[in-house]
Amino acid sequence: MSLNSGPIKLGIVGVGKIVRDQHLPALAKDRDYLLTAAASRHGKVDGIANFPDIETMLDAVPELEAVSLCMPPQFRYDAARTALAAKKHVFLEKPPGATVSEVEDLKALAAANGVSLFASWHSRYAPAVEAARAFLGSTQIRSAAINWKEDVRRWHPNQDWIWAPGGFGVFDPGINALSIATHILPAMFITSAILDFPENRAAPIAAHIAFRTSNGLPVAMELDWRQTGPQSWDILAETDKGAMVLSGGGAKLAVDGRVVHDEPEAEYPMLYKRFAEIVRAGVSDVDLAPLQHVADAFMLGKRNVVEAFFD
Amino acid sequence: MSLNSGPIKLGIVGVGKIVRDQHLPALAKDRDYLLTAAASRHGKVDGIANFPDIETMLDAVPELEAVSLCMPPQFRYDAARTALAAKKHVFLEKPPGATVSEVEDLKALAAANGVSLFASWHSRYAPAVEAARAFLGSTQIRSAAINWKEDVRRWHPNQDWIWAPGGFGVFDPGINALSIATHILPAMFITSAILDFPENRAAPIAAHIAFRTSNGLPVAMELDWRQTGPQSWDILAETDKGAMVLSGGGAKLAVDGRVVHDEPEAEYPMLYKRFAEIVRAGVSDVDLAPLQHVADAFMLGKRNVVEAFFD
Numbered sequence: 001m002s003l004n005s006g007p008i009k010l011g012i013v014g015v016g017k018i019v020r021d022q023h024l025p026a027l028a029k030d031r032d033y034l035l036t037a038a039a040s041r042h043g044k045v046d047g048i049a050n051f052p053d054i055e056t057m058l059d060a061v062p063e064l065e066a067v068s069l070c071m072p073p074q075f076r077y078d079a080a081r082t083a084l085a086a087k088k089h090v091f092l093e094k095p096p097g098a099t100v101s102e103v104e105d106l107k108a109l110a111a112a113n114g115v116s117l118f119a120s121w122h123s124r125y126a127p128a129v130e131a132a133r134a135f136l137g138s139t140q141i142r143s144a145a146i147n148w149k150e151d152v153r154r155w156h157p158n159q160d161w162i163w164a165p166g167g168f169g170v171f172d173p174g175i176n177a178l179s180i181a182t183h184i185l186p187a188m189f190i191t192s193a194i195l196d197f198p199e200n201r202a203a204p205i206a207a208h209i210a211f212r213t214s215n216g217l218p219v220a221m222e223l224d225w226r227q228t229g230p231q232s233w234d235i236l237a238e239t240d241k242g243a244m245v246l247s248g249g250g251a252k253l254a255v256d257g258r259v260v261h262d263e264p265e266a267e268y269p270m271l272y273k274r275f276a277e278i279v280r281a282g283v284s285d286v287d288l289a290p291l292q293h294v295a296d297a298f299m300l301g302k303r304n305v306v307e308a309f310f311d
Numbered sequence: 312m313s314l315n316s317g318p319i320k321l322g323i324v325g326v327g328k329i330v331r332d333q334h335l336p337a338l339a340k341d342r343d344y345l346l347t348a349a350a351s352r353h354g355k356v357d358g359i360a361n362f363p364d365i366e367t368m369l370d371a372v373p374e375l376e377a378v379s380l381c382m383p384p385q386f387r388y389d390a391a392r393t394a395l396a397a398k399k400h401v402f403l404e405k406p407p408g409a410t411v412s413e414v415e416d417l418k419a420l421a422a423a424n425g426v427s428l429f430a431s432w433h434s435r436y437a438p439a440v441e442a443a444r445a446f447l448g449s450t451q452i453r454s455a456a457i458n459w460k461e462d463v464r465r466w467h468p469n470q471d472w473i474w475a476p477g478g479f480g481v482f483d484p485g486i487n488a489l490s491i492a493t494h495i496l497p498a499m500f501i502t503s504a505i506l507d508f509p510e511n512r513a514a515p516i517a518a519h520i521a522f523r524t525s526n527g528l529p530v531a532m533e534l535d536w537r538q539t540g541p542q543s544w545d546i547l548a549e550t551d552k553g554a555m556v557l558s559g560g561g562a563k564l565a566v567d568g569r570v571v572h573d574e575p576e577a578e579y580p581m582l583y584k585r586f587a588e589i590v591r592a593g594v595s596d597v598d599l600a601p602l603q604h605v606a607d608a609f610m611l612g613k614r615n616v617v618e619a620f621f622d
Binding site for chain 2: 077098099100101102104105108109165166187188189190192193197202214289292293294295296298299300301302303
């Protein structure tokens, strides 16, 4: 690997909506990378070599140094293992896997092969997240709330995998909220959870969760995929310095109604910047806390059956 | 703390079936401990000071050095936090908590207070477990299976907490199997799971789980709480040295039908021996792999509704 000699030769696997919407535009502007190949059962990327699967791609393009894995989480482990065994650095879309244990296994494999593994949490790189973290670190928090309510028909139309066992349901956006909350709030854990399952689906459409931080503060989380009209991606905190609202999925920070941070979104460019950083430093970046909370919610949660959902 | 000066002064919290059946007999014969006090809403231990709750006990008996927490997992965190903050060593019955994240929090708290935390897995101390581990380490495993089938009416009569959300259901015995499997088999993770929930219960009565080890071996796990007649607590492995059967919940080891290890059960005496060891060494022993697999099974598992269950 001669990473200092030029851009990182990258292959992208699982060419779907998130790749077209986010990865390709971010990579097009990033001189740290040379997008060299893609592998996908259905999708294709114009202007580069395309392959039906990761094995064929790795065989045909041995100069690849890294891969981004963007297929549904249920299929991510096998591809990651194949790539790590071939000594490629691996960027995992979120969530990093279908189970916590399998990602632990990938961490060990990356270390054994001397390559970097990145469990990416794009929402952590939303523009106002670091400002929110700094604000909360400068005051006493009294309570916090996470409200993540969006219209699944708008954001995940006909994505059947998201409703399958292991597809996470409303925790697919909810894990974005958790990736921010676990970065800006003290360590916390779930004390009770209610998960609403549509009677015809294997994953929840809503969740009502009570967390407690290690120093005893309550954090309430409301996830709902049935929100029409305005969408809510907010984290709120009552503090000694006033009421903080981090809104727009981490884009905008206000304290007592006064906007203190509002910048254009650049999550995926930041993710790829971070990935290049860890590849060059020879380290991994795998924080499993958001996924751990989802697993805990499923383990501890009371199931509630609600009205059937049809796309 | 002057631990070398005599037995460890121990308080026991949550006096129920497991305390009477296992903890008290083990402690009665162990000169490493002086059972000094008990706290419980309903139960009492004859011949020592009894209190209604852990706070009252810790206030009244400041010389206590350690506590064993034996209440249902949903209530274990608060008691553990109280005890650790009072600088007492803590023995957690299994499972160590209602969520993985809360036990991570307790680990940090134990370290911060300079005391030992023990996540006890009694089945790991079954007589033939170390022999099975040594056997499997000496050969190539081709596949493995875990069959844990027992009659819930016999082992958990009218224990409503075990059927509540967070009560684990059939994973209450199943986590015993996992505590052995994660000790004797290579690292593994769940690839699919089906959980059978009685239509009137919030926890599963049976589970059908496929694991894969990090080196690609299949491990099938069958849990069932509806087993009448002979009970099964077996781990089987096909190996290059023959067919291994670890039966009786870890009590007996046979290879190709020949018994190679069969000794009387002494799980709780061994647990208390280990607890004294870590207290004296000033370390903790908290392996969360068994609980992690249960959380993963709930997250990844497909729910299947089955016949109602009545005690």
